[in-house]
Amino acid sequence: MLSEINKTEQLKLQDDINAFIAGEISATDLKHTSAPFGIYQQKNGKFMVRIRVTGGLLTFKQMQAISQILNDDFNIGFAHLTTRQNIQLHDVPIESVYGIVEKAVELGLIFRGGGGNTYRNVMVSPESAFSDKSFFNVQPYAEEIQNFVYNYDKAYALPRKLKISISCNDEDSALATIQDLGLVATIQNGIKGFKVFVAGGMGRKSSVGVKLIDFLPATEILKVVSAIIELFYDHGNRENRNLARIRFLREKLGNEAFAELFAEYVNKITDYPKVDIADQKQNITDFGSAGIADNNAFELWKTRATSATKSEGAVSVELFVPNGNFTPKQFEELTAKFEKFSNAALQLTATQNLIIPFVKTESLSGLYNLLNDYSVNLKGESFNGLVxxxxxxxxxxxxxxxxxxxxxxxxxxxxxxxxxxxxxxxxxxxxxxxxxxxxxxxxxxxxxxxxxxxxxxxxxxxxxxxxxxxxxxxxxxxxxxxxxxxxxxxxxxxxxxxxxxxxxxxx
Ligand code: SF4
CATH class of the missing domain: 3.30.413.10 (Sulfite Reductase Hemoprotein, domain 1)
Known part of the structure; x- marks a missing residue:
């Protein structure tokens, strides 16, 4: 359900797109309205439309929705998996853009905050759900943040973008230590929590964030999210875009004063929802079994693509997506192949690939045959498209x-x-x-x-x-x-x- 403010934003987007098509406003004018939805003009004049996939977890229902949009009459060029675990639609004619937004919202996909000076997609360690080295599955915390921030209006009127990510252990595969706000899972005395890193980031003057909280109980995660939004909203540089990210505020104030300011904001937040996430049972997908024509190729694929999981009898499987791209037909074909296995949510990775978190080990031959039968080679036999x-x-x-x-x-x-x-x-x-x-x-x-x-x-x-x-x-x-x-x-x-x-x- 859209909030009132969101309906207003959406109608403004519609008006501005119509005005752009009629030649009444420039591409730069349109960008003011479209960027916060993750909609940007490409160099070739067509548009890119970014769909947020919270914590990179793509459910079968979302896959179906994206496939439906890709194969509607919108004339979309291709879909691209991004390094921030989103899915972008590329080469979109401007005449299709608003229809795509309407359809996506109707199908439950998220647009608000895809780009511009807003909070961006929350990234997570892709192995979070299945790795035996993961302290706990952090993906549901990304969902909690997304649900909480969705109607937090200040998060859409920030001085610059705000990036949050959550890693499932110190290996930091979600790069939490180099985000505006990074959370790294840990457990103390049997209680789930996070180390909190702030004011890191990549871009001009990349820097590692500073650890400002050693142990934040996981129940308190939204307190810190609120604090960083409020702090950035109040103190971020709105005069100079190139110095606006939180790491520049930290540089200006110095680490000590910045840490004090952060603590002041955390203490100010007293009214926030507590997060309590119970351990969830994970579905193991059974792809059946099939005869293998080339056993050597099958063994090599298993070496490349599979990783051990914490569930006995199940492995995770990575699907290597050349350039992270699918044409509409390829995406439709993939969705159709997974229809019988609709409990197999796919995890997007920062390397622009997909992971099936839990596959019954005995059914790897079934999955291998399914992949052999697909028009895109997802088996990683060549590096082509994988760098x-x-x-x-x-x-x-x-x-x-x-x-x-x-x-x-x-x-x-x-x-x-x-x-x-x-x-x-x-x-x-x-x-x-x-x-x-x-x-x-x-x-x-x-x-x-x-x-x-x-x-x-x-x-x-x-x-x-x-x-x-x-x-x-x-x-x-x-x-x-x-x-x-x-x-x-x-x-x-x-x-x-x-x-x-x-x-x-x-x-
Ligand atoms: S790194 Fe530069 S070229 Fe590449 S997508 Fe970002 S802005 Fe564009």
Missing amino acids: QSCIGSKFCKIGILDTPYYAEKASEALDNYFVGKPKEQAENLKEIISSIKISGCPNSCGAHPSAKLGFQGMKKKIDGVLTDIFFISEGAEIKADEAKLAEQQAEFIKADLIAESIKNWLN
């Missing part, structure tokens, strides 16, 4: 380099390196694709400051010719209490040499 990059300058209006093009060059280098070594490829694929990250400009949407090997695109005049280049950064270690961002090297490389860099790094 993580932002969407790049072909679509992004402020982008500098066409990063997917260079990600493809990086993938080719990786495939060449593993020719004749399929077992090593299978054993190392997941680690490698989570280690290399490419951003098309200093805004860092490809998350390169958090990479073991990161590339940040720029252009430079070399011998009088404007040339694509990369700054390379290396050595990020993202772990709660000891996070370290990658260090950028002073020298840059011509972007065409990315394959060489990858080879050197592998050796």
Whole structure:
């Protein structure tokens, strides 16, 4: 059910889209209204429409809804899984945009706060539900935050964006230590709670957040969420957008004064809902069994794609999605394949892939055959499309380099390196694709400051010719209490040499 304010926002969006189509307002005017819904114009004039997937958990019902929208008469180009666990619809004609919003809202998908100066999608560790190293499943806490903030109007009128993420242990796979607000699960004396990191972030002047609370009982999570929204609303820099994120406020005040200010806001919040989440029973999906034609390929796939879970007799399975993209027909086909297994919610990962959290181990042959029968290869047999990059300058209006093009060059280098070594490829694929990250400009949407090997695109005049280049950064270690961002090297490389860099790094 939409709140009153949301209906008003939605009607304003409709009016402004109509005015833009009629040529009465500019793209910049439209952006003021559309960005907070996660709707942006692409470089080619068409639009991108971002659907929030809270904590990256895509239920079968949501899959059906997205498939329905993709295959309606909206003429959408493709769907893209993002590094923040959202799903973006790309190459959308402006005439379709409002219809998509209406339909998505009707189908229960979330738009409010997809972009602009609002709080963004809450990310979680993708392994949170199933890993035996996870303290507890943090995804339901992302849902609680989403439900709480949905009608929190100040969260949509902030000086700049606000990013929150939740990790399920100190390995910090949701990068909580480099968010505006990061929560890292822990347990003390049998009580669930979080370490609280504040004022980190990636982009211009990336920085690791400071730990301001050692143990926040999980029941109190919304108190801290309220506090950070109120603090940012009151004190964030509204004059200079480039200095608006919370990390710049911390830099201005110094760590001590910032910590005092944060404590003052936390203490001020007295009226907030307590969160009490009982352990939930997880569904194990049974894909049946099937004959295997190529046992060697099946074993290699199991090595690449499966991970142990805390449930005996069940493994998690990663589906490797080339470039994180699906055409409408491919998404419809995938949805149809999962129809019989509709309890199999899919978890989106920051590496733009999908995970089925619990698959009955004995039914892996059934799943393998289902994947063999699908028009997109999700089995990770090649690195093609699996190196993580932002969407790049072909679509992004402020982008500098066409990063997917260079990600493809990086993938080719990786495939060449593993020719004749399929077992090593299978054993190392997941680690490698989570280690290399490419951003098309200093805004860092490809998350390169958090990479073991990161590339940040720029252009430079070399011998009088404007040339694509990369700054390379290396050595990020993202772990709660000891996070370290990658260090950028002073020298840059011509972007065409990315394959060489990858080879050197592998050796
Ligand atoms: S990193 Fe730069 S090019 Fe890439 S999506 Fe972000 S703003 Fe665009």
